[in-house]
Amino acid sequence: MKVAVIDLGTNTFHLIIAELTADDTSICYKTNLPVRLGEGKINDNFIIQEAFERGLLALEKFSLLIKEHEVELVKATATSAIRSAENGSSFVKAAKNYAGIDIEVISGDEEATYIFKGVRATGVINGTALIMDIGGGSTEFIICNKEELLWKKSYNIGAARLMQAFFHSDPITTADQNAITRHLDAELSDLKDVLNLYRPKHLIGSAGAFETFTGMLYPELNLKETKHYPIDIPAYKALSATFIASAHEEREKMPGLIRLRVDMIVMASILTDYILSAGNIEKLSLSTYDLKMGVLADLQN
Missing domain, CATH: 3.30.420.40 (ATPase, nucleotide binding domain)
Known part of the structure; x- marks a missing residue:
């Protein structure tokens, strides 16, 4: 069919x-x-x-x-x-x-379930993991292993929402970054509780901004033929720092950064940095499968 x-x-x-x-x-x-x-x-x-x-x-x-x-x-x-x-x-x-x-x-819960099904189909989940899907309007977090989904929640902290609320200067100021951190502290308090409970050490980023991170760090990689790929955390952090310190005109000239993400990548970087720190994450991976592939997996079954 x-x-x-x-x-x-x-x-x-x-x-x-x-x-x-x-x-x-x-x-x-x-x-x-x-x-x-x-x-x-x-x-x-x-x-x-x-x-x-x-x-x-x-x-x-x-x-x-x-x-x-x-x-x-x-x-x-x-x-x-x-x-x-x-x-x-x-x-x-x-x-x-x-x-x-x-x-x-x-619903946000249904969205998180589809994301889990999509990411699981890549085979990247090995042990307890935290899946993160940064959208424009919401960001989903899923704690899981390859057998089952353990916890999930959707938060209204997508890149477009954060940008409209906090991106008042370019490059973004330390004051605006601190305002975002305070906002995330307030919004994600229950996520921190479950991170302490399940202690996942592997963060899997679902498509979107994580494809941008991976594509820019590993330009030789063909993302269209890749289901999942490991991301070196120190290399990611250096790239993230570059995004956060740069102005719009500088980001526009960066090879591999699509126009739609020129500004939102700053928000995605700040959010990813926050989670890497909050979860004491030791391993980072890209999943090119996300909600869409989760819906397909659901239809397959």
Whole structure:
């Protein structure tokens, strides 16, 4: 059966088309479009008109591709930006009317479960691990081993939310960094408790910013053919420090840093640094599989 999975993220809409058989998943086509759904007012829980229209145009393009590939089943999931927006339900209705796509708005818990299923499918989980998925609107944390999910939670501390609330200077000032740290201290107190309980030493970053970190540290690596990859922590920390100390114009010129992440990578770096320290993490890895592949894994079963 040919299926399409659409992930309507805060920054990017993703489409994967795959052929599912009884025991295999074969990717036929994949693409993404930068829609920046959280632009301007994500912390006011509102999708501005320009972003609303970009989202619908992206879904219209996806709809044409789905027809072209003769897809039999479409699974479209919406996460933080649509979940929290007061006009999110209006977007869901408009998507159905404009592009013929039915969207399921999933909870943070459901999002975390799909992320776990996607990451587990790479084979990277070995022992107790902490999975981290930095989105634009939310960030999910999952503590697990390869057999089961032990704990999960979604927090409204995505890169776009942090940027709109705290990124007041460029390069970001120490004062703004300290404000972010205080915010994370307040928001993530229960995460620290479970980190002390389960003591995972392996942090697995799910796609997104972690693909950027990995791609820039290991430019010879073909990420499209990679399911998971180890990241040297000292090398990551040096890269993170470079991002945090740099201005927008400098980051724009960095090879391997896509335009959509030029500013958000600063927030992703600060957040990742915080977790590495808070969890006393000893091992860091990339998983190129995330929510989308988790949805595919779910459909496979």
